[in-house]
Amino acid sequence: MVNLEWYRTFKAIYQQGTLTKAATELMVSQPNVSVQLSSLESYIGHALFIRLPRKMVPTEYGKLLYTQIVESIDNLERVEIEFKKSSIRKEPTIRLGVPSEVFYTYLSQNMNLVKSHLVVEYGLAMDLINKLRNDELDIAFITKQDKNPDSLTYEYLYSESFMIVCNVDHDTTEFDRYIADNDLVKAEKWLKAQSWYAYDTNLPLIRRFWRSNFLKRPIVKLKAAIPDNMAILKAITMSGGFAVSSDLIGGDTLKNGQVKVVWRGIIPATNSLHLAYDKNKIDPRLVDEMRDYITQSMDGYIDTK
Template sequence: MVNLEWYRTFKAIYQTGSVTAAAKVLFISQPNVSQHLSALEAHVGKQLFERKPKFLATDYGKLFYTQVVEPLEKLEDVETEFRAICLSKKLPLLRLGSAKEYFHAVSSRYLTDLPAQLKVSFGLTKDLIQKLLKEELDFVIATQHGQEQGIVYEPILTEHFTLVGDAGIDTSTFNEYLQHENWTAAEQWLLQQTWFAYSPDLAIIRRFWLNNFEKRPAIKPAFIIPDMNTILQAISNGKGISIAANYLTEALISEQKIKTIWTGRRETSNTLYLAYDQSKVSQEQIKIMNDLLKTSQQL
C-alpha cells in the first residue's frame, strides 16, 4: 500500500520544484524527501520528475499530479480541522480509526460541531481492530463484523455498491445484453473494459461478481489504487470503470462526471459498524460518537 507521506512529498516537490524546498515545506530532511520520491516512483513504475537543477515533472508526473492533488488537499483540510479541534483542552479525547474514504465522504464535514477532541487513524479494518485491542484506539468504523471477545459491533450504515464508469462510455451494447438477460455476454463486455481496483485481491469487485455472476471475476485491472476517491476522480477525468459505494459516487454522478452502468441483478451491499470495547470507553464518549455518525448519515 502507498504511504500517504509519499503523495505529500510528491506534491511538495511538484509545487516547489526542488527537494530542498520540499523538505522545508514538509519539515523533514532532504534524504527523507528523496527516499519518499524514489519509493513512489518504484511503486507506480514511472519516473515522475526529470532531475535537473529544478525538478521538472515528466508527462506521467503531470498526469499523476492532476489525479492525486484534489483528494490529497481534501485530506489535508480534514487534518487542519483536527488540529483546530485539539486546541481545546476542555473537551474529551476520542481516538477513532476509519477507512479514509468513508470518513472523508460522510463524517469529516461535521467535525467542527463535535463536542470532543478527535484523533483519527486511517487504515484497513483488520489493522485498526488490532489497535483497538491494544488500546491505541477508542472506536473503529469497521467494514466487517469480527468475533473479538469484549468488542461491541453496532451497525451504523449499509453501503450499496454500484458499477460506475466515465461519463462518455457507450453502454448501449451492454444494456442490450442486460435486457435479454444474456449474462455471459454481459460479463464478457465488462471483462473487456479498463478496470480500476482498490486492492489486488479485488475484494469489492469480487463480492459484486459473485453476487451477480456466481463466479469469481477474471479481471486484470489496469490500475490498482488504494484510494477510492482517487479512482473515481481518475475515471471522471479519463476512461474506465470500477465498483464503489453509493455515498462516494452520488456527487460525481449528479455532476455528470461519471455515470451508473449497472446496479446489478441483485443488490450488493455491506454493513459498516462502530466497534469499541465497552469496558474501556465511557457512556459520554459512546454518545458523542453515535451522535456524530447519526448526523453524518443525514445526507
C-alpha cells in the same frame, strides 16, 4: 542552554519599558526580572537595554533581537493559554478509526459537530479492529465485522450498496441491451473487455460484486491498482475506465452525476457498516457523540436499513 524565560522577560521589558512593570506583567519579583535579563545579555554577549533611572531603552541590538523573537514568543504564549483553557475544560480525547474516504467525504465537513478533542486514524477494517483490541483506538467506523469472539461491540449503522461505475461519456448501450435481455453471459463478456481500476490486485470490491451476480471469480483487465477509492473515482472521471464502487464511497461523486452507474446488479451486493468499540473501556457519552457525528454527517447519502 537557552532559557525560554529569558526571552519572555526580555519581551516584557521591551514592551513595558521598566523592570517594575515587566515584573508585574510576569507576576515575578523585580530582582528576578533583572537576573533573567542579565543572564540573557551574558549568553548572547550584547547589552540589550540602556538602563536609565526610570526607563529601559533598547539598544540597536535589542531592537533587532525583539523583531526576531517577538512573533515566536507570542505564538508560544497563545499555545500555552489555549492548552491551559483546554485543561481547565477537561475536554476528553476520542481516538477514532475510520476509512480515509469516509472521513474526507463526510466527516471532515462537519467538525463543528465534535465537542471533544478528536484524533483521527485511517485504516482498513481489520487494522482498525486490531487497534481497538490493543487500546490504540477508542472507537472505529468499520466496513467489516470480525467474527472472532472478543469484548468488542459492533453496532450496526448503515448498509452500503455496490455498483459498477464508469465515465459518464462511455457508451453502455450494448451492455444495457444484454441486461434487458437477461443475457448475463454476453453482459459479463462485455464487462471483461473493459479496462478496470481496483483498490488492490486482489480485486476485493470487483470480486464481491462478481460473485453475487455471476457466481464466479472475475477475470478482468486491470488498468491500475490504486489504494484510494476516491482517487479511483477521480481517475474514471478524468480518464475513463470501470470500477466497482458504493453509495458510501461515491458520495458527492455519485450524487452530482460525475460518474455513470452502469449496473447495480441483479442480486444486490451489500455490506454492513458498524460502529465498533469496547463498552467496558469507553464512556457511553463519547459513543453517543461519535454516533451522532457520523450519522448527521452522512445523512441522506446511503441506506439506513
